[in-house]
Amino acid sequence: MTEAPGEVALRTEALSKSFGGVHAVNDATTEFYQGRINGLIGPNGxxxxxxxxxxxxxxPPDSGHVYYRDRDITRWQPHRVARAGIGRTFQLCRVFPRLTVLDNLLVAVHPPHPLAYFGRPRVALLVERARDILARVGLDHLETSEARDISYGQQKLLELAAALMANPAMVMLDEPAGGVNPALIERxxxxxTELNAEGTTxxxxxxxxxxxxxxxxxxxxFDRGRPIAAGSAAQVQQDPKVLEAYLGV
Ligand SMILES: Nc1ncnc2c1ncn2[C@@H]1O[C@H](COP(=O)(O)OP(=O)(O)OP(=O)(O)O)[C@@H](O)[C@H]1O
Ligand SMILES: [Mg+2]
Structure with missing residues (x-):
């Protein structure tokens, strides 16, 4: 028996994006659920x-729509998407290599953040918040290190920490475990799991x-730009279409 997935957080409708003749995203209609840990898998490319x-x-997509909590956010600029509550990290980790770990978090917050309207105490508040988040991800002991001097796995945690500064309701992670050692993958x-238990999608x-x-x-x-299966992890793993996509049988 499958658990009902619940309320939809993010929905795309016939979303398409081509690069030249490559249909990278091809008529993709998808749903991802509020308060859940949703996965998106598929072969390379x-x-x-x-x-x-x-x-x-x-x-910008060529066509189709993106809805977040029933708002049409198609073609919104990244900062506006972020303010709507969606944070993200990148497949190729993006941190500021010459900034300290703490400063990477401080620059992640743009002026529109509510704390910006408190004037001078803002900095102290932001530093306090940044330190709480660093402790949370286990990087507090590296606060003064430059980002380029910490391990790749730690940089991935730092990128996640920076995304958390905006207090996003939904976080999108592009290969958080890629190139990371097993101990940090576990962390x-x-x-x-903990952030999800506290309500983050x-x-x-x-x-x-x-x-x-x-x-x-x-x-x-996904296979060739479009969803070919959706369901619980166990369900999609047994789906013949999924096996075919991965194994080419
Ligand atoms: N900026 C770009 N210009 C041209 N082609 C691109 C561009 N970005 C992606 N592509 C092509 O679009 C297709 C989808 O690429 P994409 O990076 O979205 O796949 P992916 O599922 O994230 O792959 P991976 O698992 O390897 O990260 C690929 O054929 C890729 O070569
Ligand atoms: Mg990718």
């Missing part, structure tokens, strides 16, 4: 990152199937 970029405003998994792209199987309540599978 199946359009997962392009889908993320279209949703978060990094790339990322625990963090995602997640959409996670990941090739690490153990990560997806252990964490995700709902999984959508």
């Amino acid at each position: 199946s359009g997962k990152t392009t889908f993320f970029n279209c949703v978060t405003g990094m790339i 990322i998994a625990v963090l995602v 997640f959409l996670v792209v990941e090739h690490n199937m153990e990560f997806i199987m252990n964490l995700c309540h709902h999984v959508v599978v």
Whole structure:
């Protein structure tokens, strides 16, 4: 028996994006659920990152729609998508290498943030918030290190920490476990589980199937730019279309 997935947080309708002749995202109609850890999987080049970029405003889609909590956010600029409550991280980790770990969090907050209207105490408040988040992700002891001097896995945690500064209702992670050692993967998994228990919705792209199987309540599978299966992790794993997409049988 499958648990009902519940209220839809993010929905795309016939979303498409081509690069030249490559249909990176091809007529993708999807649903991801509020308060859940949603997974998006698929073979290399199946359009997962392009889908993320279209949703978060990094790339305008050619056609189709993106709805977040029933608001049409299609073609919104990235900062506006962020203010609507969607945070994200990148497949190729994006931190400011020469800034300290703490400063990476401080620059993640743009003036429109509510704390910006408190004037001088703002900085103290932001620093306090940044330190709380660093403690939460286990990077507090590295506060004064430059981001380029910490490990790749720690940089991924830092990127997640920076995304959390805006207090997003939904967080989109593009391969959080990619290139990260097992101990830090475990820490990322625990963090995602805890934040989700506190109400944060997640959409996670990941090739690490153990990560997806252990964490995700709902999984959508992409092949050549479009969803070919959706359901629980166990369900999609047994779907012949999914096996075909991965194995080419
Ligand atoms: N900026 C771009 N210009 C041209 N082609 C692109 C661009 N971005 C993506 N593509 C192509 O679009 C397709 C989908 O790529 P995308 O990166 O979205 O896949 P992915 O599912 O994230 O793959 P991976 O699992 O390897 O990260 C691929 O064929 C890729 O080569
Ligand atoms: Mg990708």
